[in-house]
Structures are given as structure tokens and as C-alpha cells.
Amino acid sequence: MSENVVSLPPTAPHQQSLPLARLYGEPMTELPKDLYIPPEALEVFLESFEGPLDLLLYLIRKANINVLDIPMAPLTAQYLVYVESMRHRNLELAAEYLLMAAMLLEIKSRMLLPRPNKVEQSEEDPRAELVRRLLEYEQMKAAAARLDRLPQALRDYEWVSVAISRQIAERLPEVTLNDLQAAWLMLMKRARMTQHHKVRREELSVREHMANILRRLQGGMYVEFQDLLETGGGVAKLVVSFLAMLELAREKLVDITQREAFAPIHVKLAEATIHESA
Numbered sequence: 001m002s003e004n005v006v007s008l009p010p011t012a013p014h015q016q017s018l019p020l021a022r023l024y025g026e027p028m029t030e031l032p033k034d035l036y037i038p039p040e041a042l043e044v045f046l047e048s049f050e051g052p053l054d055l056l057l058y059l060i061r062k063a064n065i066n067v068l069d070i071p072m073a074p075l076t077a078q079y080l081v082y083v084e085s086m087r088h089r090n091l092e093l094a095a096e097y098l099l100m101a102a103m104l105l106e107i108k109s110r111m112l113l114p115r116p117n118k119v120e121q122s123e124e125d126p127r128a129e130l131v132r133r134l135l136e137y138e139q140m141k142a143a144a145a146r147l148d149r150l151p152q153a154l155r156d157y158e159w160v161s162v163a164i165s166r167q168i169a170e171r172l173p174e175v176t177l178n179d180l181q182a183a184w185l186m187l188m189k190r191a192r193m194t195q196h197h198k199v200r201r202e203e204l205s206v207r208e209h210m211a212n213i214l215r216r217l218q219g220g221m222y223v224e225f226q227d228l229l230e231t232g233g234g235v236a237k238l239v240v241s242f243l244a245m246l247e248l249a250r251e252k253l254v255d256i257t258q259r260e261a262f263a264p265i266h267v268k269l270a271e272a273t274i275h276e277s278a
Contacts, residue, residue, distance in 0.1 A: 052100030
């Protein structure tokens with residue numbers, strides 16, 4: 001972290017009347033004459049660095065130096081001046097900076113060593129590793145800056161929560177003619193399987209079967225459609241029971257419903273019929 005000492009401006013005339021503090025409840029409008037203020041109290045930190053590479057990159061860009069051809073002598077001198085000022089204030093923070101200073105001094109000394117006239121072409125520049133790290137750090141710093149410019153919650157905008165309350169009334173599907181036909185065919189099949197072979201004649205009343213169905217529905221609960229029809233009395237009774245059911249539906253005495261397609265059909269007394277019986 002780099003520090004620049006900035007002197008604070010004198011107190012404005014209109015601010016001198018305001019109390020600086022309160023001592024035992026008494027306001028203090030001016031500082032005591034014997035009060036000692038250390039010089040560090042007037043220092044303001046204007047620049048901060050995230051590490052040795054950040055400081056090196058700052059010095060290189062400030063001096064407008066090409067990263068691929070770094071003059072090690074002036075760069076090392078500027079870096080050591082900064083580290084020396086930091087070491088007096090925060091030795092623990094300056095540890096990693098001192099490690100980079102040692103690396104710079106090593107590179108500088110290797111470049112100052114005399115070289116033979118014929119140098120092998122494969123010999124690597126002592127600055128190559130430092131240049132590589134600086135370039136990688138600069139790329140990561142630029143990427144971090146781009147990410148930081150993206151909108152962030154609680155910094156650029158606030159979260160908004162919206163509560164939506166919906167009440168949906170349950171709507172049962174309508175019973176179509178095809179549904180009744182399918183139920184009727186199933187009942188006819190069951191009636192043929194249980195029909196009697198004895199031929200006899202009996203008089204069947206639709207009204208009587210209508211009354212029987214209404215009695216079975218007196219509880220006000222849903223009853224399955226096929227349970228209301230008499231399948232044990234043969235086809236004749238089944239037909240009359242079915243006609244009685246259709247007549248009740250036509251007169252709106254019963255409600256025929258179905259929860260979903262291909263589901264069992266249920267029958268219950270209509271609301272008007274329940275009120276009348278009550």
C-alpha cells in the first residue's frame with residue numbers, strides 16, 4: 001500500500017463554534033495546548049496495491065515502460081524505495097514485497113554479470129519469468145475489472161420480492177355423451193355376463209327406479225354411476241335403471257360429474273334437490 005501525506009485544510013470559521021468533543025459533559029470548542037498529535041495521524045492513504053506484482057505493474061505503467069523490455073536498475077530502485085517506506089510501518093505486510101525485492105535484485109545482478117563473447121542462443125533472459133508473471137497478472141486484473149463492472153445485487157440494485165396469491169376454484173370436467181356411452185357399454189357387458197336364461201315377463205317402472213336412485217343418494221355424497229344401476233336383474237332392469245338415470249339428469253334432480261378424462265363417473269343429488277328434501 002502506498003501512502004501520500006496530505007495536510008488537512010484549516011477549520012472553516014463557521015465550524016469553530018461547534019464542539020469538537022465533550023469532556024465530562026462540557027463541550028470543547030478548541031484543542032488543548034498540550035495535546036500531542038503524532039504525524040501519522042495526518043496521513044491519508046491514497047493508493048493501495050494488492051501485492052508485489054500490482055506494485056511492479058503500477059511502476060512500469062507509470063514510467064511508460066515496455067513490459068517486454070524492462071530496465072531493471074531504475075525499476076528496482078523505485079521498488080526498494082517503496083518497500084523501505086512500508087517496512088517502517090508494517091513489517092508483516094512488507095514480507096511478500098521483500099521477497100519480490102530479492103527476486104528483482106537477483107535478476108539485476110544476473111544481468112550485470114559479464115558474459116562471454118559467444119553466448120548460446122538457448123540462454124533465457126533473466127527477466128523472462130518476471131515478464132510472464134506480470135503479463136498473466138495484468139490479464140487477470142483486467143478480467144476482474146470486467147467482472148466488477150457487471151451489475152451486482154445490493155450494490156447496483158436491490159432485490160424485490162413479490163407475493164402472488166391465487167385462488168383457483170376446482171373445476172371438474174364436463175361429462176360428454178361419449179363418456180356415458182362408454183359407461184353404458186361396460187354395464188351392458190357386465191349384464192350379459194350375469195343375465196338369467198329364464199324367460200319371464202315383468203313390468204318395470206321408470207319412476208320406481210328413479211325413486212330408488214334418489215333414495216340411494218339421500219346422503220348427499222357422490223356415488224359411482226355403475227353402483228346405482230341394477231346389473232343383477234338382467235338387461236331389462238339395467239335398461240330401465242339407465243333410463244331412470246337419464247330422466248333424473250334431464251329434470252336436473254342429480255348432478256353427473258367426472259374428475260378427469262376416462263375416470264369413473266359419479267352421481268350426487270343436485271343442490272336444489274337437497275334443499276327441497278331438507
